[in-house]
Structures are given as structure tokens and as C-alpha cells.
Amino acid sequence: MTTQHSRRDFLRGQVSRPAAPLMRPPGAQTGFSQLCNGCGACASACPEAIIIRHEGPAGRSTPVVDFSKGACTFCGACAEACDTGALSAQAVPDWPWRAIITDSCLSLGGISCRSCEDACEPRAIRFRLMTGGRAAPVLDSAQCTGCGDCAATCPAGAVTFEQPAPAAEGRA
Ligand code: SF4
Ligand code: SF4
Ligand code: SF4
Structure with a gap:
């Protein structure tokens, strides 16, 4: 069943916006949150120390990039360190942000x-x-x-x- 929202719903603030996408490390693959096991290898490998943990539902933490800590050089070290396929070194140049x-x-x-x-x-x-x-x-x-x-x-x-x-x- 599809849900139809009226303009009045929007004006009343009764329709929630979809959550903004998280800024995953470069090379993130489709289905990242399923592929990532939260091991933290990417964060440990980042020479700029810009990858931090994002606490998700059920206490599951996964990596996100935090530009308040520095900039990305697109070195690919994070993706190289990822053993699960959540990050792909080949896809690092496809950074979408x-x-x-x-x-x-x-x-x-x-x-x-x-x-x-x-x-x-x-x-x-x-x-x-x-x-x-x-x-x-x-x-x-x-x-x-x-x-x-x-x-x-x-x-x-x-x-x-x-x-x-x-x-x-x-x-x-
Ligand atoms: S590409 Fe390099 S600088 Fe950018 S997040 Fe990955 S390890 Fe850090
Ligand atoms: S000029 Fe640039 S660095 Fe300065 S406040 Fe504006 S956005 Fe920030
Ligand atoms: S405007 Fe774009 S290229 Fe320039 S510093 Fe910011 S993110 Fe980097």
C-alpha cells in the first residue's frame, strides 16, 4: 500500500524527511551498512585520522568521514584495509560528495x-x-x-x- 501525503501534512510537519545519507569513507559500495562489520580497520589505516565511528541502531557502529578533523587525500588506504568488500579501492575516485x-x-x-x-x-x-x-x-x-x-x-x-x-x- 502506498501512502499519499497531503500538502497540509507537510505544513503541519507530520511527514518526516528521509534521513540524510551518511558520508561513508571513499570507495563505499552499495549495501555498505550490510557489508561493513564495524571492525574499524579503515579508521586505523587513515593517515589523516578523519574516519570516526557512527553509532547506529542496536549499538552497531560503522565508519563515517568527519571533515571537521581534516581533509581527504583520496589515498585509498581506508579501502585497501577493508577486508569485507564494503570499501573498494577501485571505487575511491568515484567519491560522490x-x-x-x-x-x-x-x-x-x-x-x-x-x-x-x-x-x-x-x-x-x-x-x-x-x-x-x-x-x-x-x-x-x-x-x-x-x-x-x-x-x-x-x-x-x-x-x-x-x-x-x-x-x-x-x-x-
Ligand atoms: S582515502 Fe585516505 S585520507 Fe581519505 S578517508 Fe581514506 S584513508 Fe583517509
Ligand atoms: S569565507 Fe569560507 S572559511 Fe570563511 S566563514 Fe565563509 S565558508 Fe567559512
Ligand atoms: S571546495 Fe571542494 S575542492 Fe575546494 S577545498 Fe572544498 S571540498 Fe575541496
Whole structure:
């Protein structure tokens, strides 16, 4: 049976949004949470120490990437260390995440900050001058590798990540 939700349900907040996907380490395979046994080998292998434990249901912990701790070099050490098939070294270059700068950005509020621009090696972040001494960060997602350097350096925690929608299949 399918559930139909009315617009009124949404306005009342009675329809829950699907949970945001977890940022699994590079090379994560479809069915990751079933394949991963929570051994922690990936986290131990990461030279940047950016893989932490995510506590799931029934006390089961699985790895996620935390860019507040640093950036990913896409070295593949995490995937190489995974014996279960949850991470594949071949799939490390397929990292699906890209940065987004939110309204918490200091520069948008008129406070001088260009930390993310300075940190971004591919030069995916530029600033557009606005009125009142403010400057808006402009992110070129085609240049962004999703490395997390900007998030690691942002003093305001203003950088978040999303997976751009995959190319629509079967759509005109
Ligand atoms: S690819 Fe390298 S830096 Fe990135 S999470 Fe894996 S081990 Fe860490
Ligand atoms: S580092 Fe953060 S606060 Fe500073 S300009 Fe970039 S997004 Fe804004
Ligand atoms: S994730 Fe990396 S490449 Fe993308 S904007 Fe941030 S620093 Fe630049």
C-alpha cells in the first residue's frame, strides 16, 4: 500500500524527511551498512585520522568521514584495509560528495574571511563582492573534488556536503 501525503501534512510537519545519507569513507559500495562489520580497520589505516565511528541502531557502529578533523587525500588506504568488500579501492575516485557553503559563512555576514578559498587547491571557491563590505563565496562544483579542505579550515562550520543528483536515467 502506498501512502499519499497531503500538502497540509507537510505544513503541519507530520511527514518526516528521509534521513540524510551518511558520508561513508571513499570507495563505499552499495549495501555498505550490510557489508561493513564495524571492525574499524579503515579508521586505523587513515593517515589523516578523519574516519570516526557512527553509532547506529542496536549499538552497531560503522565508519563515517568527519571533515571537521581534516581533509581527504583520496589515498585509498581506508579501502585497501577493508577486508569485507564494503570499501573498494577501485571505487575511491568515484567519491560522490561536493561542498556547499551555507548562510553561516562569516564573509556573507561582513566579517573578513577567505579561509576556504585559501585552502582549496583546485580553486573551486571564489568570492563575489557585495554591498556593505560583504563578499559571497561562489563554489564551482565542477572543480570541487569534495576533499573537505574548506570544511576543515572554516572557522564557522559553514561548509556542508551533498551528493549531486545522479544523471537522471530514463528521463527525457
Ligand atoms: S582515502 Fe585516505 S585520507 Fe581519505 S578517508 Fe581514506 S584513508 Fe583517509
Ligand atoms: S572559511 Fe567559512 S566563514 Fe570563511 S569565507 Fe569560507 S565558508 Fe565563509
Ligand atoms: S571540498 Fe575541496 S575542492 Fe571542494 S571546495 Fe572544498 S577545498 Fe575546494
